[in-house]
Every structure is written in structure tokens, then in C-alpha cells.
Amino acid sequence: DQQVKQNSPSLSVQEGRISILNCDYTNSMFDYFLWYKKYPAEGPTFLISISSIKDKNEDGRFTVFLNKSAKHLSLHIVPSQPGDSAVYFCAASANAGGTSYGKLTFGQGTILTVHP
Amino acid sequence: GAVVSQHPSWVICKSGTSVKIECRSLDFQATTMFWYRQFPKQSLMLMATSNEGSKATYEQGVEKDKFLINHASLTLSTLTVTSAHPEDSSFYICSARWRGGRYEQYFGPGTRLTVT
Numbered sequence: 001d002q003q004v005k006q007n008s009p010s011l012s013v014q015e016g017r018i019s020i021l022n023c024d025y026t027n028s029m030f031d032y033f034l035w036y037k038k039y040p041a042e043g044p045t046f047l048i049s050i051s052s053i054k055d056k057n058e059d060g061r062f063t064v065f066l067n068k069s070a071k072h073l074s075l076h077i078v079p080s081q082p083g084d085s086a087v088y089f090c091a092a093s094a095n096a097g098g099t100s101y102g103k104l105t106f107g108q109g110t111i112l113t114v115h116p
Numbered sequence: 117g118a119v120v121s122q123h124p125s126w127v128i129c130k131s132g133t134s135v136k137i138e139c140r141s142l143d144f145q146a147t148t149m150f151w152y153r154q155f156p157k158q159s160l161m162l163m164a165t166s167n168e169g170s171k172a173t174y175e176q177g178v179e180k181d182k183f184l185i186n187h188a189s190l191t192l193s194t195l196t197v198t199s200a201h202p203e204d205s206s207f208y209i210c211s212a213r214w215r216g217g218r219y220e221q222y223f224g225p226g227t228r229l230t231v232t
Contacts, residue, residue: 025207034219034220041207041224041226042226043120043122043209043211043223043224044160044209044211044223044226046118046220046222046223049220075221082187089160100219102148102165102213102219103148103150103162103165104150104162104219104221105162106159108158108159109159
């Protein structure tokens with residue numbers, strides 16, 4: 001049961017343009033969402049997050065949008081740079097408490113390639 | 117800030133032997149540490165959640181007697197793969213959540229385990 005889905009395995013964008021990475025989820029208990037960037041053979045790096053009480057969060061070139069009714073979130077990168085080329089994972093967490101507190105469920109990842 | 121290290125970064129062992137992987141939070145106290153496994157071109161699969169001073173909580177399908185987790189202090193957790201077999205070969209990544217933090221997890225660089 002894939003509760004967090006990234007349906008696009010890959011995305012190719014020209015340098016300077018906008019990159020839009022999408023993520024869908026099925027568990028309505030999720031109340032916090034995160035985006036991570038990962039290079040091969042390295043651990044993921046935290047990028048940006050959003051709480052379910054918001055619909056937008058912005059940090060520099062990165063903006064995350066959350067549409068709760070559609071159970072959809074997206075990460076916008078503007079402008080895209082070649083150094084942004086990596087695998088991007090969205091993750092979600094439910095405030096279930098106890099030993100499940102803080103547990104993240106990851107999507108499958110989207111490979112972003114930004115061409116010079 | 118929020119640096120997590122893992123040691124070793126890669127290890128090759130013979131079938132039947134045990135391997136220990138260390139995960140350290142270098143500049144913060146990690147009340148909770150998580151262990152993930154990643155297969156090639158796949159998402160991160162949570163193996164277990166470990167809280168300092170208590171037993172780890174394992175995800176369904178993860179053998180707790182095979183993957184021993186110890187979280188002896190607020191800065192160190194270890195994963196021991198016992199009686200390793202070739203199918204245990206994988207990329208193992210730990211993450212840590214700091215005391216007072218909510219959902220953000222900070223990841224180590226990962227450990228590549230190859231069992232021959």
C-alpha cells in the first residue's frame with residue numbers, strides 16, 4: 001500500500017526555468033509534509049516542509065504547495081540550476097503519537113535533471 | 117547544524133558474519149533515530165525507530181533478531197546485521213530527530229553493505 005506516491009519517475013528541465021515536482025498521498029491522517037533531495041550514495045538532505053494548516057511555504061528558490069482536498073503537494077524550484085539535479089523525495093508524517101511519532105513515509109522519488 | 121554521521125561508509129563482509137553500523141548525531145541530541153534501507157532505484161524503506169534508552173520499534177516484516185538496534189545515548193545508535201547473507205546487501209541510512217524537533221529528520225550519508 002503506497003501511501004505516498006510520486007508518479008513521475010523523472011523530470012527534465014532547462015536551466016533558469018521552473019521545475020515542478022508532484023506528490024500525492026492517500027492517508028488523511030498525514031499532517032506534515034517534507035521534501036528531501038538526494039544524491040547517489042548519499043543520505044537525503046532536508047529541503048523544505050509544510051504543515052497541513054498551511055497551503056504554501058516558501059524558502060528562497062523552493063516553494064511547497066499543499067492542496068489538502070486533493071491530497072496533493074508540489075515542490076516548485078525557480079529558477080532551476082544544474083546543481084539541483086538529484087532525486088527528490090516527498091515524505092509525510094502523521095501525528096499518531098507513541099512510537100509512531102515522527103515516522104516518515106516516503107514516496108518513490110523523482111529524478112530531476114536540469115540542463116545547462 | 118544538524119549533522120549526522122555514519123560509520124563505516126561502506127563495508128564488505130562474508131556470508132554468516134555480523135556487521136555493525138554506527139550512526140551519530142554530531143551537534144545535537146537525538147531523542148529518536150530511524151534506520152532505513154534503500155534498494156537500487158527504490159524509495160527509502162523504514163526498518164525501525166529507536167528511542168534513546170528503550171527498545172527499538174520494528175516495522176512489519178523486519179526481523180528484529182537479524183537487525184539489532186541499540187540506542188545507548190542521545191548521540192549514538194547502532195545497527196548490527198547478524199549472520200549476514202547476500203540478500204542483506206543494500207544501502208543502509210540512519211536519520212535523527214532532535215530533542216524538541218517535530219518531524220524533520222536529518223540523515224546520515226549512508227552505509228553501503230555488500231555481503232559476499
